[in-house]
Structures are given as structure tokens and as C-alpha cells.
Amino acid sequence: MIKDLLNETIWSLAGNKVRSGLTILGIVIGIASVITMVAIGQGSQASIQARIQSIGSNLIIVSPGAQRTAGVSAGQGSAQSLKLEDANAIMSEVQNVAGVAPEDTHRYQVTAKGNNTNTQITGTVPDYTIVRNVAIDSGTFITAYQNQTSAKVAVIGPGVRDDLFGAGVDPTGQTIRIKNIDFQVIGLTVSKGGTGFNNADDAIYIPLSTEQHYLSGDTYITTISVSAQDSTILPTVQNDLTDLLLQRHGISDSTQADFSTINQADIIATASSITGTFTMLLASIAGISLLVGGIGIMNMMLTTVTERTREIGLRKAVGIRKIYINLQFLSEAVVLTFLGGAVGVLLGWLAALAVTKFAGITTQVSLSTVVLAFGVSAGVGIIFGFYPARRAASLSPIEALRYE
Amino acid sequence: MIECKNISKTYVNGDVETQAVRGLNFKIEKGEFVAIIGPSGSGKSSLMHILGALDTPTSGEYFLDGKEVSKLNDDDLSDLRREKIGFVFQSFNLLPRTTVLRNVTLPLLFSDATQKEREQRAREALKYAGMEESKFNNLSNQLSGGQMQRVAIARSLINNPAIILADEPTGNLDTKTSHVVMQTFLELNSRGHTIVLITHEPEIAEFAQRVITIRDGLIESDIKKK
Numbered sequence: 001m002i003k004d005l006l007n008e009t010i011w012s013l014a015g016n017k018v019r020s021g022l023t024i025l026g027i028v029i030g031i032a033s034v035i036t037m038v039a040i041g042q043g044s045q046a047s048i049q050a051r052i053q054s055i056g057s058n059l060i061i062v063s064p065g066a067q068r069t070a071g072v073s074a075g076q077g078s079a080q081s082l083k084l085e086d087a088n089a090i091m092s093e094v095q096n097v098a099g100v101a102p103e104d105t106h107r108y109q110v111t112a113k114g115n116n117t118n119t120q121i122t123g124t125v126p127d128y129t130i131v132r133n134v135a136i137d138s139g140t141f142i143t144a145y146q147n148q149t150s151a152k153v154a155v156i157g158p159g160v161r162d163d164l165f166g167a168g169v170d171p172t173g174q175t176i177r178i179k180n181i182d183f184q185v186i187g188l189t190v191s192k193g194g195t196g197f198n199n200a201d202d203a204i205y206i207p208l209s210t211e212q213h214y215l216s217g218d219t220y221i222t223t224i225s226v227s228a229q230d231s232t233i234l235p236t237v238q239n240d241l242t243d244l245l246l247q248r249h250g251i252s253d254s255t256q257a258d259f260s261t262i263n264q265a266d267i268i269a270t271a272s273s274i275t276g277t278f279t280m281l282l283a284s285i286a287g288i289s290l291l292v293g294g295i296g297i298m299n300m301m302l303t304t305v306t307e308r309t310r311e312i313g314l315r316k317a318v319g320i321r322k323i324y325i326n327l328q329f330l331s332e333a334v335v336l337t338f339l340g341g342a343v344g345v346l347l348g349w350l351a352a353l354a355v356t357k358f359a360g361i362t363t364q365v366s367l368s369t370v371v372l373a374f375g376v377s378a379g380v381g382i383i384f385g386f387y388p389a390r391r392a393a394s395l396s397p398i399e400a401l402r403y404e
Numbered sequence: 405m406i407e408c409k410n411i412s413k414t415y416v417n418g419d420v421e422t423q424a425v426r427g428l429n430f431k432i433e434k435g436e437f438v439a440i441i442g443p444s445g446s447g448k449s450s451l452m453h454i455l456g457a458l459d460t461p462t463s464g465e466y467f468l469d470g471k472e473v474s475k476l477n478d479d480d481l482s483d484l485r486r487e488k489i490g491f492v493f494q495s496f497n498l499l500p501r502t503t504v505l506r507n508v509t510l511p512l513l514f515s516d517a518t519q520k521e522r523e524q525r526a527r528e529a530l531k532y533a534g535m536e537e538s539k540f541n542n543l544s545n546q547l548s549g550g551q552m553q554r555v556a557i558a559r560s561l562i563n564n565p566a567i568i569l570a571d572e573p574t575g576n577l578d579t580k581t582s583h584v585v586m587q588t589f590l591e592l593n594s595r596g597h598t599i600v601l602i603t604h605e606p607e608i609a610e611f612a613q614r615v616i617t618i619r620d621g622l623i624e625s626d627i628k629k630k
Binding site for chain 1: 453456458459460478484486487491493497499501502511514559563
């Protein structure tokens with residue numbers, strides 16, 4: 001009996017290759033598009049979050065406030081209100097701080113071996129590697145001794161290395177010129193990825209004291225990065241250091257503060273809400289594809305069954321019981337949707353891989369999406385393949401045979 | 405074999421009621437070859453569908469082999485059609501794009517018979533219906549009208565039914581082929597099959613031993629040839 005059922009199902013599907021093919025195609029496209037779109041959305045979200053994590057762990061960034069000249073603001077960070085002493089005070093006086101890295105960052109022209117580039121030069125301290133999650137590829141980072149002695153040494157990012165020495169070259173031991181002063185390259189950082197203005201790979205790190213003595217010529221710093229010991233106490237640490245800095249700068253009204261602080265949780269929350277919207281957008285597109293795919297499957301199934309009502313009538317007329325007719329159509333619908341579903345999942349997954357490979361966008365295929373896409377298509381396929389057939393099998397054979 | 409007691413069939417289409425069969429009474433004995441003749445709209449097709457257990461009468465009783473058919477449920481009707489009745493349609497009703505053998509074994513689907521037995525029986529039935537053996541594996545849509553009707557007849561024979569019902573079996577065939585097909589029915593009858601066929605052509609009805617004429621859902625005449 002089961003042999004007959006399988007035999008009939010295969011024969012019926014194989015005997016109508018175009019019809020079966022089109023139905024499967026509808027299912028494949030529906031499922032594959034949903035899987036790919038959601039994979040792109042979730043992958044982007046994950047990669048953005050990973051990038052934010054890579055700038056440091058449990059980070060609070062303190063920047064100078066806006067400089068006001070006769071009521072005209074020059075923008076956040078333009079004021080010179082932070083000094084190295086502020087950073088040292090945070091380290092020694094605020095509880096639960098894992099590390100503090102003062103930085104003074106400016107852009108300068110850099111030359112080496114006839115090549116030149118314009119990049120950001122960050123004067124900082126050894127703790128910078130802990131606070132900002134910087135890893136060293138070759139050589140070493142700045143040491144405390146080099147900072148004390150204002151040594152003319154530099155650690156460069158892979159972007160700068162590519163510009164000055166070419167990709168793949170180990171730059172340690174080479175000499176670069178910043179503002180006509182020679183610096184010896186002592187290390188190369190590991191690439192963090194990222195593009196645009198805040199590209200961590202396109203940067204040169206030198207000791208803070210060296211930067212202040214030879215390049216900027218003043219004692220102000222542009223940023224203090226503070227790493228808290230735990231993500232849960234991030235707001236407490238932020239409040240404590242704000243109070244400390246207000247006190248140190250002699251400001252009683254916190255709205256008049258000459259600096260601003262932002263913590264990493266806020267950045268992640270903002271980014272998450274953006275990527276969440278993006279994922280929602282892709283998911284809606286995918287949802288529409290699923291709906292359209294579903295309607296396609298439904299159409300195909302309904303047309304097929306209408307076409308085959310006469311066949312159902314004939315089967316009944318020659319004495320095949322209703323249950324066997326129902327079973328056959330159910331089995332056809334199941335086989336079609338599962339074939340289409342399997343191909344669709346595979347194709348969606350391959351498409352996601354292709355997007356990662358050729359467009360460089362991180363993708364993440366999630367089980368819940370696969371289950372949802374598969375479930376909806378299979379549900380639609382089986383309901384609309386089986387239900388009309390069941391109705392036709394309940395007609396008297398004559399009614400079914402006469403069906404137009 | 406067949407006994408109809410006051411059977412009638414009424415179709416309801418919206419508010420309009422059409423009475424196709426109006427209280428027919430007749431008996432058909434085993435081994436008879438009966439032609440039911442009448443103009444289109446006379447109710448002969450409706451009667452045929454009731455006799456073939458494809459449809460149930462609105463009122464009245466229909467006994468086949470002493471069994472009251474109008475009281476059976478859907479599955480029992482299917483079993484009855486499969487085991488006792490062979491039905492030949494005017495439009496052949498073969499499965500498209502399907503081999504001759506597969507068409508003929510269709511009523512054996514989901515039965516206990518093995519694939520080998522099924523094919524064996526199909527070959528016998530096809531030979532019985534006068535089909536050339538070289539065409540057994542041809543697809544149904546590659547056959548001529550006469551050949552298709554032979555396949556349909558073979559299909560009706562596969563379960564060795566007590567009665568063969570043919571609804572205008574020559575309606576889609578030319579005169580020459582019609583006569584060949586009718587010869588096949590005569591031969592089946594001579595081998596003991598009870599045959600009831602409906603037609604509107606008196607020439608075809610001539611082949612039968614008994615002619616029942618129907619007009620407006622009532623029997624007009626019932627003539628047995630000597």
C-alpha cells in the first residue's frame with residue numbers, strides 16, 4: 001500500500017515535470033530569499049556589535065567640551081580642558097577602574113622612504129592596549145620607560161604600514177618622519193577592520209610625553225579613555241568620574257561642564273537600535289517575499305488540483321477509496337514542499353555565503369529563520385495542495401469528472 | 405442482477421428543480437445485453453450513473469446483486485464500483501501521459517495484488533478487449549480513438565466485474581471504429597458478461613438483445629429481441 005502510494009506520487013510528480021518544477025521553484029525562491037535577507041540583517045548587526053566591542057571593553061570616553069568664543073560654539077571636543085593630571089586623578093581616585101588611557105590625537109603628514117600619508121598621531125600610555133583592546137602583531141607597544149624618557153618611537157597600524165612600506169612588510173626597525181622628526185617603528189598593531197574617519201588601522205601611536213614635547217607643544221589632551229572593571233558598574237564609574245572632574249575643574253553646575261562623557265553601553269544601544277531597524281527592514285522585505293512566494297505556491301497548488309479534479313473523479317469512478325486519493329495528494333504536496341524547502345534552505349545558505357565572500361558583508365543564518373521560512377512554505381504548500389484535493393475526493397465521481 | 409424500484413433523480417440548481425429520472429421500474433438479468441436509448445436530455449445518462457453507483461438516486465431503491473446500493477456510504481460505493489462494475493465512458497477518461505498498462509491497472513491500486521499479478525491481469529484484459537500487444541507500453545495520448553476505447557474497456561474488465569456499463573462508448577468514434585468496438589462488446593457478452601450501454605443512435609442499439617427507450621425520464625418502451 002505504501003509502495004503504491006510512493007509509486008503513484010513519484011509517477012505523478014515526474015509525469016508533470018513543468019508543473020512540479022514551477023511549484024518547487026516558488027517554494028525555493030520564497031525560502032531562499034527569506035533566509036538570505038535575514039542572514040544579512042543579523043550578520044550586519046552582529047558585526048557592528050563586534051566592532052563596537054573591539055574599540056575597548058566597558059569603556060567610558062571623556063572628551064573636552066565645546067570652546068565658546070563670544071557665544072559661538074566651536075563644537076564638542078574643541079575646548080582644551082583636559083590634562084594628563086585629570087587622567088591620573090581618575091586612575092587614583094575613582095573606584096572600580098581597570099585602566100585609564102589619556103590620549104592626545106592630531107593629524108600630521110608622515111613620510112618614510114619617499115612615501116607619505118596623512119594620518120592621526122595618537123600620543124598615549126602603555127595602558128592604551130588594555131583600555132582600547134589593541135593587540136600587537138609584531139614588535140612591542142610603547143613602554144612606561146619610553147613614555148618617561150619621551151623616546152622617539154612609534155607603533156603603527158596596518159593601514160599606515162600599507163601606505164608607507166607596502167602590504168605584508170614587517171615595519172619594525174624602520175624609520176618614519178613625523179613633522180620632520182625621525183621616529184623608530186617598534187611595533188605593528190593587529191588589524192581591527194573598520195573604515196572612515198575613525199579607522200583604528202590607520203593610526204600611529206607614540207608616547208604621550210613625546211607627542212606633547214615634540215609635536216603639539218602643549219599639555220592638553222584630546223581624550224581620556226577609561227575602562228571600568230565590569231559592564232554593570234559602568235554608569236556608577238561614569239557618574240563618579242564626572243563628579244571628580246567637575247570638582248577638579250571647579251564647576252558646581254553640571255550643565256556647565258567643560259567636558260562630556262559617553263559610555264560604551266550607550267554606543268552599543270544606539271548602534272543596536274540602528275541595526276535593529278535595518279534588520280526589521282530586511283525582515284519585512286523577506287516577509288513580503290515569503291508572502292508572495294506563499295501566494296505563488298497556493299496558486300500553483302490550486303491550479304493543479306483544479307486541473308486534476310477530473311483525475312480524482314476517474315480514480316473514484318474506478319473504485320479507489322477516498323482515503324487513498326487523499327493520501328496520494330497529501331503525499332504529493334509533502335514531497336513537493338519538502339524538496340523545494342530543502343533546495344531553498346541550501347540555496348539561501350549558499351547565497352548568504354556568496355554575499356559574505358563577494359560583497360564582504362557578514363551574514364548569519366539562524367535556525368529560527370530557516371524553521372520559520374520552511375514552516376510557512378510547507379504549511380501553505382500542504383494546506384493548498386491537500387485541502388482542495390480532499391474536497392474534490394468528497395464529491396461524487398460524476399461531479400468530479402464533469403468539473404471544468 | 406439489477407433491479408430498480410421506482411428510482412428518480414432530481415437536480416437542484418438554485419431555485420430550479422430538474423427531474424431527470426421519474427420513478428423507473430425495471431430488472432436486468434445476468435447475461436443480458438441491454439441498450440438504453442433516448443434523445444439527449446431524456447435522463448438516460450443520469451440513470452446510467454445511478455446504475456454504475458457513481459451517483460445515488462434522489463428516491464427509490466436500486467438493488468445490485470440483491471444489495472441495496474442507494475443506502476451505501478462513500479467507501480462502500482467505491483468498493484462496489486471496483487469489485488462489481490466496469491464503467492466505460494464516452495470520453496474514455498484515460499490518465500494523460502500514462503502508459504496503456506498503467507491505465508488498465510489503475511483500479512488495482514492499493515489492492516493486495518502484486519505488481520506482477522497486476523500486469524499479468526492487465527495484459528489479459530487488454531488482449532480480451534482486442535488491443536494489440538505492441539501498444540501496451542505506449543502513452544495514452546499516442547493512441548487513436550478506437551485504441552483508447554479498447555484500453556478503457558480493458559480497464560473496466562480488470563476486476564472481472566459482474567456488469568459492464570458503457571455510457572455512449574461509440575459517441576466519440578467514427579462509424580467503422582464504432583462497429584469494431586460494438587463487436588468487442590458482443591464478444592464480451594457471449595462470454596457471459598452482463599452489458600448495459602446507453603446510446604442515442606438506433607444503429608448502435610441494434611447490437612443489443614433488449615432495447616429500453618427512455619423519454620423525459622420515463623420508460624417509453626422495453627423490447628426484447630427473440
